[in-house]
Amino acid sequence: MTLYDSLYNYSPITERPALDWPGGKRVAFYVGLNIEHFLPDEPSTSIWPIDVKPDALNHGWREYGARVGIWRIIDILDRHGVRASALVNSMVAEHNPQIIKAGTERDWAWLAHGQTNSILHTGYVPDEERRILTDITTTIETATGRRPKGWMGPALTETHNTPELLAELGYQYVLDWTNDDQPYRLNVPEMLSVPYTLELNDLGLFLRGLSGPDFLQMVKDQYDVLREEGGRVMALALHPFVIGQPFRAKYLNLALEYIAAQSDVWLTTSDDIAAHYATT
Template identity: 95%
Template sequence: MTLYDYSPITERPALEWPDGKRVAFYVGLNIEHFLPDEPSTSIWPLDVKPDALNQGWREYGSRVGIWRTIDILDRHGVRASALVNSMVAEHNPQIIKAGVERDWAWLAHGQTNSILHTGYEPDEERRILTDITTTIETATGKRPKGWMGPALTETHNTPELLGELGYQYVLDWTNDDQPYRLNVPGMLSVPYTLELNDLGLFLRGLSGPDFLQMVKDQYDVLREEGGRVMALALHPFVIGQPFRAKYLNLALEYIAAQSDVWLTTSDEIAAHYLTT
């Protein structure tokens, strides 16, 4: 059995959002912990220890960038869908506290982005997922309902094991503009994005004005179509740089000003879809 069936968007019933809104918009805010001296996301890959260049670049996110990003989200009334590594609870509790105060949605994002979620036997994976889930629930007061693996990684057993733990959806399969049911009882795929993702865009050399225009264009097309999800994927060590944060502020200003947008979270999108 495949994880999901092919379903052309043109052959589905119209999807209605609350209050007749045309687009469900959420920010997927990646809050990650990286292990020192382990290969991970890099601005300039080096095989050295200590890797001060890349570790420092990543840690800018937790020390500075996240706080600048939070200020911008607050300014426009956007609650984050926080994709959180469970190790953040130990290493960056102030970030967890800030998110709890703002009633963020909390999604499990593995243990650390230095370890991909792959290659596990079922019993080992069940133990790891249980530990991740319990750690996040203890830290935030909320049991996570959504999952996105580090670098969007899963095993073939992950969705079923997540279902056993009470999860409702995954973000790993970026193949649609609407939620859809997986062939795992009770589990959905909710749209995420690799395209409108600061990490991929800015590290390919796009500018702040490029980013702003892409956000506007994405929204405008999805609004015209209606019944769509628009995800904006952010990493504080990227978007939290001052010269980029300026354009995040302008982008969210544009989105929040639209009368037909539902500013929401991935949790609320999944819950709405499950009740329609």
């Protein structure tokens, strides 16, 4: 038996009962807003592969998100009544408290996203991982006043023990397994997988050369197909240092304008999606 056989069961979406969202809505839509801290001069998401210290080029590109980009995104989310599902590195609490304050004022959902996106969540033995996860959880809870219910590892990384250890800490779901358009139960008691996306994800799309109008059309097409199918989750994954650039933010505004205008969309958070599905 492989890890994947033991963690979850294969279930074709065509063989499941219909999934209903509150108010008879056909699509549950949420924004997964990656709020990340990066260690200077450490390998991480880079716009240019160089090995220099100080690495002003790559670190400055990433840090634009915390200094400028996220504030532009916050304005756009507010404009269209969208509460973020904030995927937050615990180090953000120390380094960017103004972002935490802005999110708590807006009643964002807070998910743990590791310590920093400069360190993958992998290679830990269980006791070490338990200690690290406990520290991440308590740091986010102290900063936001809310204990995180969801987890997404830096670069979607886990160990073989992560879901069970998260369950011990009271977590209810993970986003790391991007293999479905609906939530499903893991073979770890009380744990769900909630859909996230590597496809409708600004980091992958724009760094491959996608244009703003292309992004807007993809968001519209994704929603239209999922609405036709019904009972689906639509995640939109955003990174402030990417979509927060002015020439891209323009198209995020237009995309959310389209989504928010739909009569059959449930504008929600990953927390509320998990909570609703857990009752079915």
